Amino acid sequence: MLSALRRKLAGVAVAGMLAIGFGVANASPASADLNQCFDGYYCQWEHSNYTGDFGQARYDTWYFGPMTDSASSLWNNRAEWATLYLNTSYTGECLWVKPRGWHYAIPWPMYDRFDSYRVGRHWTKGQFGESVPCSYTIGEGTFVKT
Numbered sequence: 001m002l003s004a005l006r007r008k009l010a011g012v013a014v015a016g017m018l019a020i021g022f023g024v025a026n027a028s029p030a031s032a033d034l035n036q037c038f039d040g041y042y043c044q045w046e047h048s049n050y051t052g053d054f055g056q057a058r059y060d061t062w063y064f065g066p067m068t069d070s071a072s073s074l075w076n077n078r079a080e081w082a083t084l085y086l087n088t089s090y091t092g093e094c095l096w097v098k099p100r101g102w103h104y105a106i107p108w109p110m111y112d113r114f115d116s117y118r119v120g121r122h123w124t125k126g127q128f129g130e131s132v133p134c135s136y137t138i139g140e141g142t143f144v145k146t
């Protein structure tokens, strides 16, 4: 499936769009898809199959704003791990997404729950400095308990 996704992305011109922080675009479900997700960004969609409202972030994002408790599909379109948190400010339960990892329908108990995001490595559960692993990991279409 990933190769299919990459094919779908190939040749898409990124024309003068800027995403600052967690940019959110409202889109009709019919027009929302993976082509929205820039290389080097973490991306999430309101509904499964990469549809509905869309948001992407290049840097740590403490609060997802209008996309809080909303993500049902995601794509970590970057070379580093992403860590998603169920609470704002990188706290509470979390989930890891491997570099270039994706899921078209985030399973229970993690769908519609992400509030914040950190980039760069396996960040841990809870407040800064704690070393409790996140409970789940998303790979290329996979969802496993850590």
Ligand SMILES: [Ca+2]
Pocket: 045, 046, 047, 048, 069, 070, 071, 072, 111, 112
């Ligand atoms: Ca949703």
